[in-house]
Amino acid sequence: MLIGGVDEAGRGSIIGPMIVAGVSIDESKIPKLKEIGVRDSKQLTSQAREKLYDEIVRIVDYYHIHTVKPTEIDSHVLQKGLNRLEARVMAQIISKMMVDEVYVDCCDTNPERYKEHIIAHLKSTSHNLKIHSMHHADSINVVVSAASILAKIRRDLEIQKIKKRYHDIGSGYPSDERTMIFIRNWVQMKKTPPAFARRSWKPLRIILENMEQKMLL
Structure with missing residues (x-):
């Protein structure tokens, strides 16, 4: 079997x-x-x-x-x-x-x-x-x-x-502050999340919403 x-x-x-x-x-x-x-x-x-x-x-x-x-x-x-x-x-x-x-x-x-x-x-x-x-x-x-x-x-x-390409991305989990710092810095610089990130996750949605609000000011 x-x-x-x-x-x-x-x-x-x-x-x-x-x-x-x-x-x-x-x-x-x-x-x-x-x-x-x-x-x-x-x-x-x-x-x-x-x-x-x-x-x-x-x-x-x-x-x-x-x-x-x-x-x-x-x-x-x-x-x-x-x-x-x-x-x-x-x-x-x-x-x-x-x-x-x-x-x-x-x-x-x-x-x-x-x-x-x-x-x-x-x-x-x-x-x-x-x-x-x-x-x-x-x-x-x-x-x-x-x-x-x-x-x-x-x-x-x-x-x-x-990691080999982008270096310090942390563990990749939203509970990891290094990961979230990497994503916040990326969005701040490029005005869009990295292609390998899940933009449907709440922490990233919040980052994107805050960025959009700042751009409207």
Whole structure:
């Protein structure tokens, strides 16, 4: 039996893409993931994640990583549809994995509703698939943990690309003052946010609104 796990990284970031990753693995090989130390990516150092990435890719039967760009995120946030966007991307990944059973990390307050959103985007050939929509699945289910590590590593690589060109952008999250200083300085100089920032996020909307008000004075 093939078991799948799907998770994301970077959902709450104000800079860079959201990464959604899925892995599928034969049920008999799941203990191998535990043996190499796979667990929720947030509980691991960056060095540990990097080491586990290659081992996970070697052990699993299939993996797929999808990048959701800031512009796509913005278009869905404006329609209050970020959860639906994430469900659609997860469904696309699940369709590729051809699993018998899959566990997904649920971003919705209602796991059953999120499961239905995923099912709505799945092909009819997946009607026998068993889906488990769970809060904190990345810390409960080791297959989802493996997916979380792949997503986090890819997300970190995307941030490193931006840092290489623009230097000190912080972590990319709105709670990071270095990140917000970088964005405020960018908007002040260029009168527009960077293309890799999510302008639908409230902190950036406020910065843009303040800039527009000053220009009207």
